[in-house]
Amino acid sequence: MKTVVNIRVNGVEQSHEVEPRTLLVHFLRDCCRLTGTHVGCETTICGACTVLFEGKAVKSCTLLAVQADGSEVTTIEGLAADGRLHPVQEGFWERHGLQCGYCTPGMIMMAVQLLERNPKPTREEICHAIEGNLCRCTGYSHIIDAIEYAARKIAEVKK
Amino acid sequence: MSAVKAKGYFGKPMKRIEDPRLIKGIATYVDDITLPGMLHAAVLRSPYAHARINNIKADAAKASPGVVGVFTGADVNDKCGLVPCASPMPDSKIPKHTVLASDRVYFVGHPVAVVVAVDRYAARDALDFIEVDYDPLPVVSDAEKALQKDSPLTHPEFGTNVAFTWSVANGGLNAAFKRAHRVIKQRMVHQRLTPMAIEPRGCVAAWHAGEGTLTLYTSTQIPHLVRTLLPGMIGVPENKIRIVAPEVGGAFGSKLNLYAEEALCSHLAQRLGAPVKWIESRRENAAATIHGRDQIGDYEVAVKKDGTLLAIRSKTLADIGAYCQLNTPAIPTLTGLMLTGCYKCKAMRMDVVGVYTHKMATDAYRGAGRPEATYVIERLMDIIADELKLDPVKVRLKNFPKPTEFPFDTLTGLTYDSGNYQGALKKAQQISNWNKLTRQRDEARKSGKLFGIGLSTYVEICALGPSKMMSAGGWEWGCVRIEMSGKVTVITGATPHGQGQETSFAQIAADQLGVPIEDIVVMRGDTAVAHYGRDTYGSRATVIGGTAIVMCIDKIIAKARKLAAHLLDTKEKSVEFRGGKFFVKGKPKKALTWKQLAPEAYVAKNIPKNWEPGLEASSFFEPPNCTYPFGTHIVAVEVDRDTGEVRIVKYVTVNDCGYQVNPLLVEGQVQGGIAHSIGQALFERTVYDENGQLLTGEFMDYAMPRAKDIPQYLMDSTVTPSPSNSMGIKGVGEAGTIGATPAIANAVMDALSPLGIRHLDLPLTPEKIWRAIAPAKVK
Numbered sequence: 001m002k003t004v005v006n007i008r009v010n011g012v013e014q015s016h017e018v019e020p021r022t023l024l025v026h027f028l029r030d031c032c033r034l035t036g037t038h039v040g041c042e043t044t045i046c047g048a049c050t051v052l053f054e055g056k057a058v059k060s061c062t063l064l065a066v067q068a069d070g071s072e073v074t075t076i077e078g079l080a081a082d083g084r085l086h087p088v089q090e091g092f093w094e095r096h097g098l099q100c101g102y103c104t105p106g107m108i109m110m111a112v113q114l115l116e117r118n119p120k121p122t123r124e125e126i127c128h129a130i131e132g133n134l135c136r137c138t139g140y141s142h143i144i145d146a147i148e149y150a151a152r153k154i155a156e157v158k159k
Numbered sequence: 160m161s162a163v164k165a166k167g168y169f170g171k172p173m174k175r176i177e178d179p180r181l182i183k184g185i186a187t188y189v190d191d192i193t194l195p196g197m198l199h200a201a202v203l204r205s206p207y208a209h210a211r212i213n214n215i216k217a218d219a220a221k222a223s224p225g226v227v228g229v230f231t232g233a234d235v236n237d238k239c240g241l242v243p244c245a246s247p248m249p250d251s252k253i254p255k256h257t258v259l260a261s262d263r264v265y266f267v268g269h270p271v272a273v274v275v276a277v278d279r280y281a282a283r284d285a286l287d288f289i290e291v292d293y294d295p296l297p298v299v300s301d302a303e304k305a306l307q308k309d310s311p312l313t314h315p316e317f318g319t320n321v322a323f324t325w326s327v328a329n330g331g332l333n334a335a336f337k338r339a340h341r342v343i344k345q346r347m348v349h350q351r352l353t354p355m356a357i358e359p360r361g362c363v364a365a366w367h368a369g370e371g372t373l374t375l376y377t378s379t380q381i382p383h384l385v386r387t388l389l390p391g392m393i394g395v396p397e398n399k400i401r402i403v404a405p406e407v408g409g410a411f412g413s414k415l416n417l418y419a420e421e422a423l424c425s426h427l428a429q430r431l432g433a434p435v436k437w438i439e440s441r442r443e444n445a446a447a448t449i450h451g452r453d454q455i456g457d458y459e460v461a462v463k464k465d466g467t468l469l470a471i472r473s474k475t476l477a478d479i480g481a482y483c484q485l486n487t488p489a490i491p492t493l494t495g496l497m498l499t500g501c502y503k504c505k506a507m508r509m510d511v512v513g514v515y516t517h518k519m520a521t522d523a524y525r526g527a528g529r530p531e532a533t534y535v536i537e538r539l540m541d542i543i544a545d546e547l548k549l550d551p552v553k554v555r556l557k558n559f560p561k562p563t564e565f566p567f568d569t570l571t572g573l574t575y576d577s578g579n580y581q582g583a584l585k586k587a588q589q590i591s592n593w594n595k596l597t598r599q600r601d602e603a604r605k606s607g608k609l610f611g612i613g614l615s616t617y618v619e620i621c622a623l624g625p626s627k628m629m630s631a632g633g634w635e636w637g638c639v640r641i642e643m644s645g646k647v648t649v650i651t652g653a654t655p656h657g658q659g660q661e662t663s664f665a666q667i668a669a670d671q672l673g674v675p676i677e678d679i680v681v682m683r684g685d686t687a688v689a690h691y692g693r694d695t696y697g698s699r700a701t702v703i704g705g706t707a708i709v710m711c712i713d714k715i716i717a718k719a720r721k722l723a724a725h726l727l728d729t730k731e732k733s734v735e736f737r738g739g740k741f742f743v744k745g746k747p748k749k750a751l752t753w754k755q756l757a758p759e760a761y762v763a764k765n766i767p768k769n770w771e772p773g774l775e776a777s778s779f780f781e782p783p784n785c786t787y788p789f790g791t792h793i794v795a796v797e798v799d800r801d802t803g804e805v806r807i808v809k810y811v812t813v814n815d816c817g818y819q820v821n822p823l824l825v826e827g828q829v830q831g832g833i834a835h836s837i838g839q840a841l842f843e844r845t846v847y848d849e850n851g852q853l854l855t856g857e858f859m860d861y862a863m864p865r866a867k868d869i870p871q872y873l874m875d876s877t878v879t880p881s882p883s884n885s886m887g888i889k890g891v892g893e894a895g896t897i898g899a900t901p902a903i904a905n906a907v908m909d910a911l912s913p914l915g916i917r918h919l920d921l922p923l924t925p926e927k928i929w930r931a932i933a934p935a936k937v938k
Contacts, residue, residue: 036184076184100657101181102408139834
């Protein structure tokens with residue numbers, strides 16, 4: 001028995017008929033064809049599937065699409081929607097914050113939330129914020145550098 | 160060309176060309192591929208480590224909604240060949256490892272049946288309707304127990320659990336041990352590790368019935384080797400197979416294999432006439448993608464009282480799991496070859512026994528045999544210093560070959576190409592503020608703290624390697640084409656999966672051709688584009704693949720010089736090429752650029768006599784030797800007496816990988832490698848219980864480092880060029896993982912030394928340290 005789920009994804013109304021058990025990440029990837037959100041563990045540990053759900057960073061692999069019905073979701077594809085990179089994306093590029101890129105969308109979404117809540121985080125605060133996001137390539141140092149870069153960039157723009 | 164002084168693009172810390180698609184979420188990994196009519200496969204795996212399969216009932220699964228087919232070993236094993244092992248030893252006993260289990264399963268995760276359905280949910284649902292009648296059989300999950308007389312057998316048909324034996328020896332071992340002032344013995348366990356790339360494995364197979372051709376998109380490091388090996392399994396000839404490695408989400412050696420599922424999906428796509436996708440779950444990845452390490456060694460060193468190393472002897476058990484994947488037997492041989500590390504030694508011997516147990520196969524995991532060697536020799540250096548009451552720095556300096564002794568022939572038959580081990584050590588000591596650091600340790604100890612300093616001076620073998628060392632060729636292939644527009648296409652047979660060669664190869668090509676880097680596109684990972692290649696592993700891609708590209712460009716320049724001479728109405732030898740321009744010597748104003756030459760080369764109306772149109776060249780680079788990067792890690796740690804927790808308070812590393820094409824990428828590789836070492840040294844261990852059940856089958860149970868576990872690094876490099884290639888480069892992908900682990904271990908053991916604790920095996924978890932401290936405290 002399928003049900004219609006309506007989610008506003010990156011500012012676009014998405015309406016798809018899915019099984020009630022469909023995970024949000026599969027709604028995004030399979031129905032909306034937004035494949036930037038990745039699946040790494042299916043158990044909320046690795047954070048590769050992190051998206052902004054009503055503005056909050058959540059793991060979309062353990063949220064049902066029906067739970068997100070009527071809500072607003074931002075994925076990695078929605079960050080540079082106006083064609084310009086978000087400062088966090090820019091930071092990851094400038095500071096070599098990624099290698100294989102698989103964890104990167106989730107890591108970036110988590111960092112976006114961090115900087116919205118705490119515009120001037122310390123390295124410790126950054127580490128704490130991305131504790132739920134695993135990266136096996138970079139060894140995290142450059143990711144932390146990237147988020148610090150983004151924080152500075154956002155502060156400059158606000159001046 | 161220099162790592163320090165950037166000239167052109169080479170040596171510049173440039174941000175990566177591949178990044179925009181990755182940070183925007185618009186790159187294409189294998190699970191992002193959807194083909195018309197595509198079906199989804201899910202694999203049923205054994206819950207037992209060892210069992211007889213009496214019967215499989217699949218009728219209910221076949222009737223499950225959306226299911227197209229259910230296949231067992233009886234359905235596919237006669238049509239789909241055995242999973243290959245490319246590096247058997249002369250005495251290897253290789254079990255017939257079919258793509259699906261036939262009458263017996265021999266590790267948890269062993270594929271038993273496959274469901275193909277219209278979507279991934281339907282496929283997974285149907286797995287629950289397959290009834291397998293198993294008779295559990297006795298299990299052995301411990302290599303030492305596996306060698307006992309009454310042990311259960313992993314493969315009863317062999318009558319033994321010994322999979323193979325291998326030895327390397329040189330020099331007068333007995334004489335050296337007799338001559339020694341001291342013989343020091345230590346047993347060390349190299350725990351089993353799980354690579355855990357964040358993207359699990361997966362593939363999409365498409366059969367093109369009209370042409371009789373197969374396209375396999377697969378998350379692999381080795382599309383070319385898969386293309387070489389797959390025909391033997393599925394009966395489709397090599398020239399009708401195209402392998403595509405799209406974006407690959409991390410590998411670390413775990414995707415340096417041809418796996419059962421790749422062959423199975425290729426077969427099923429052909430059989431069902433529809434594309435078949437299979438994406439591994441994390442639990443499957445932990446259980447049925449190769450593991451790494453898992454050696455147990457008894458080591459003995461013979462030393463003089465001044466710390467001079469005379470000989471090293473090792474008896475090693477390699478617990479290889481239940482069968483041989485592509486390179487399983489080769490891994491411990493790399494340990495043997497590098498066992499003497501960066502030290503002179505008079506004699507050595509290593510005897511390896513490969514042992515079958517009811518566990519997943521081991522194979523190449525980042526470092527692949529070399530981390531074991533470095534860990535052993537660097538731990539032994541510290542133990543020697545400790546026993547002889549010598550300074551660990553001085554013991555190392557005493558045994559290093561001098562920079563003038565390179566090329567340096569080792570006892571194991573290798574020739575270290577170039578080195579200055581003293582230079583890297585000295586620089587690391589300077590950066591660490593060594594004297595102050597040792598005073599800090601003294602003061603910390605006075606105040607009752609457990610503070611330790613650890614050192615590792617490593618050398619590794621990279622750029623694998625000359626073809627005579629490799630089972631399927633050790634060259635690399637490249638192709639460079641100046642397009643008609645003057646734009647440049649660089650094609651490499653290497654298969655980067657995060658290392659950044661789309662950038663570093665563009666840097667190399669831009670300098671050599673004298674064109675802006677924006678004019679260059681680097682293509683890789685598709686056998687229809689990169690016709691030949693030996694792919695990416697063993698820190699080989701930049702060195703061997705990059706040199707192949709330089710060779711292509713040399714050919715193109717030589718060819719273009721003839722065309723330029725013709726167009727400039729002069730002799731070939733009068734033409735100079737500089738800064739991307741061809742001109743008559745001394746007359747640079749009247750020059751021809753690539754953009755001017757290229758259309759002439761392709762329109763071909765005004766070309767020299769007997770000059771073949773086009774500006775394209777391909778090359779195979781056969782390296783004359785491997786390369787031997789080296790360096791020093793200095794780590795300071797503090798151990799919490801109450802919890803056993805290790806905190807890294809200082810981390811210094813100086814690495815020498817010859818000239819650096821892109822120092823930013825080098826830094827990234829080193830840092831990433833060290834993170835794997837932090838995991839190995841402090842947290843990670845793949846655990847099977849005595850029944851062969853995998854207890855670390857999830858990220859929840861397998862403790863990989865998180866951001867908070869990473870120290871801030873003080874990093875630098877020295878530059879000792881390699882004479883083995885024209886760019887003087889060495890490779891760096893595994894350096895961090897090879898060099899760092901012993902430095903961290905040595906630091907922790909130094910911290911615990913006041914308690915009389917000499918050695919603990921990795922990982923040095925808080926619990927293990929706390930348990931070791933507790934009785935020591937009572938003393």
